[in-house]
Amino acid sequence: MSLSVNQEQKTYWRLGAATWGVLVLTLLLAIWSYYGGLANLVERWNAEEEYNHGYFLPLVTLVFLWQRGAILKTLDLPPSWHGPVLVVTALLMLTIGELSAIYLLIHYSFVLLLMGLSLAVLGWSGTRYTFVPIGILVFAIPIPYFLEATVTSKLQLISSTLGVALIRLFSVPVFREGNLIDLGVFKLEVIEACSGLTYLYPLLGFGCICAYLYAGSPWKRALLIFSTLPIAILLNSFRIGMIGILVKYFGGDQARGFLHDFEGFAVFMVCVAILFAEMWGLTLVGRDRRPFGEVFGLKFEADTAAGKAETRFRRPPKPLIICALSVAVSASLIPSLNARTEVRPSRSYFSSFARTIGEWRSHPGTLDEATLKTLGLTDYLLSDFSNAAGESVNFYVAYYESQRKGVSPHSPAVCLPGGGWQIMDFQRKTFSSLAHKENIFEFNRVVINKGKSKQLVYYWFEERGRILADEYTVKWYLFRDALLDNRTDGALVRVTTPIIDGEADEVADNRLTDFISGVLPILPEFVPH
Numbered sequence: 001m002s003l004s005v006n007q008e009q010k011t012y013w014r015l016g017a018a019t020w021g022v023l024v025l026t027l028l029l030a031i032w033s034y035y036g037g038l039a040n041l042v043e044r045w046n047a048e049e050e051y052n053h054g055y056f057l058p059l060v061t062l063v064f065l066w067q068r069g070a071i072l073k074t075l076d077l078p079p080s081w082h083g084p085v086l087v088v089t090a091l092l093m094l095t096i097g098e099l100s101a102i103y104l105l106i107h108y109s110f111v112l113l114l115m116g117l118s119l120a121v122l123g124w125s126g127t128r129y130t131f132v133p134i135g136i137l138v139f140a141i142p143i144p145y146f147l148e149a150t151v152t153s154k155l156q157l158i159s160s161t162l163g164v165a166l167i168r169l170f171s172v173p174v175f176r177e178g179n180l181i182d183l184g185v186f187k188l189e190v191i192e193a194c195s196g197l198t199y200l201y202p203l204l205g206f207g208c209i210c211a212y213l214y215a216g217s218p219w220k221r222a223l224l225i226f227s228t229l230p231i232a233i234l235l236n237s238f239r240i241g242m243i244g245i246l247v248k249y250f251g252g253d254q255a256r257g258f259l260h261d262f263e264g265f266a267v268f269m270v271c272v273a274i275l276f277a278e279m280w281g282l283t284l285v286g287r288d289r290r291p292f293g294e295v296f297g298l299k300f301e302a303d304t305a306a307g308k309a310e311t312r313f314r315r316p317p318k319p320l321i322i323c324a325l326s327v328a329v330s331a332s333l334i335p336s337l338n339a340r341t342e343v344r345p346s347r348s349y350f351s352s353f354a355r356t357i358g359e360w361r362s363h364p365g366t367l368d369e370a371t372l373k374t375l376g377l378t379d380y381l382l383s384d385f386s387n388a389a390g391e392s393v394n395f396y397v398a399y400y401e402s403q404r405k406g407v408s409p410h411s412p413a414v415c416l417p418g419g420g421w422q423i424m425d426f427q428r429k430t431f432s433s434l435a436h437k438e439n440i441f442e443f444n445r446v447v448i449n450k451g452k453s454k455q456l457v458y459y460w461f462e463e464r465g466r467i468l469a470d471e472y473t474v475k476w477y478l479f480r481d482a483l484l485d486n487r488t489d490g491a492l493v494r495v496t497t498p499i500i501d502g503e504a505d506e507v508a509d510n511r512l513t514d515f516i517s518g519v520l521p522i523l524p525e526f527v528p529h
Contacts, residue, residue, distance in 0.1 A: 053140070
């Protein structure tokens, strides 16, 4: 990418020592204010493979800003008072984020604060050169957990379906049930880590960087960015398919250990190579057909203007001083917000849950370690209940003592398709019981089918005394209660019963209604109101 720097400028602008001092001090105070949120960000980069690229992006931002330095020094850039407005807005978001422990607000507000500082120093004329370098930092921020769970679930199913299609092209007998690929002797499960998000999110960020460095038409740049989605999905599906074929002929070691991880790295490098091939191909179409080396690259202009023009130093702009004072006030107040201790109400553990509820007898079950790690819950109950008539009900409650770090219940509407279940009917209903007329609430009623098996599922969310069915309403009250009551505990409640051949759905509804009527009076001891 070439930068046109006018060497005949009469004035050559530099930031004065005082301006640098105020700017650096403001940034240090901002880092102090944002320390908790930034530390959480680094933890996510370390712990989650799909965000490992986060370490790389701040360096990219610094390099791009340095690249823009030559042209910024030739421009007389009046500061903008919109800078302090953005900075104060960012600090308000930080305060709300700290009070509610919604790290997403904290992370995005830090990027907004950097934009505000750019406006306060360089104004709109200069920020047009820094907007993309700073904006790239957005791709270092993890997406919200509930959105990540939804996207991951859909990507798992797509990757499983396409991977199985590839396996069948090689005449390998295979059967797919949700995210489970059955090869006969071996069975492969496409877990969340293999969904393709590990490729998609870093590749999307890399695609934006490539588009920034690509001096082609706007439509070519847009195509580069949007093409990262199909590239990531198709290559991840190809990886799954090839692992299935290798497992069939060479054994299960192909799906684990170093070889599995190396295959993942190799596939990502192929994705990058395809992006470069796409950029080269785009130079052959359209009106702009300059050589690839001319339209793509990071080029630095020689900084020779100083010898040909008067050098002037920018004094600290008033908008920057206002920003510095605002950040200083924030830095003095935020630590007191971090000192708040979250309210975690006392409760009984599910290990002491009743083994008998009316005519229903419990047969407790457990979740495996991998599932527990994925869910991140505090306590849970998983039990099959049966009565003398041979009817059965599965009862599952996932309790979260704190949802401050974004960990929250996984919606059955997202998880069920991954287990091979097809949602046949989804309705929102109102529960009412003659025995407990005060227990009237909305819940989700789902009829699911897998092969010859059919089940009826009721589920809802218990959120600090509220029984809610809508996930977005749950998120609103989570934010509200974290902010005002300093509580974020909550639970998912799911009740399931099989619908046997010839049985009307209404019979299964009555069975669940009877069971839930017996459970509701007991539940508050384990899921506090």
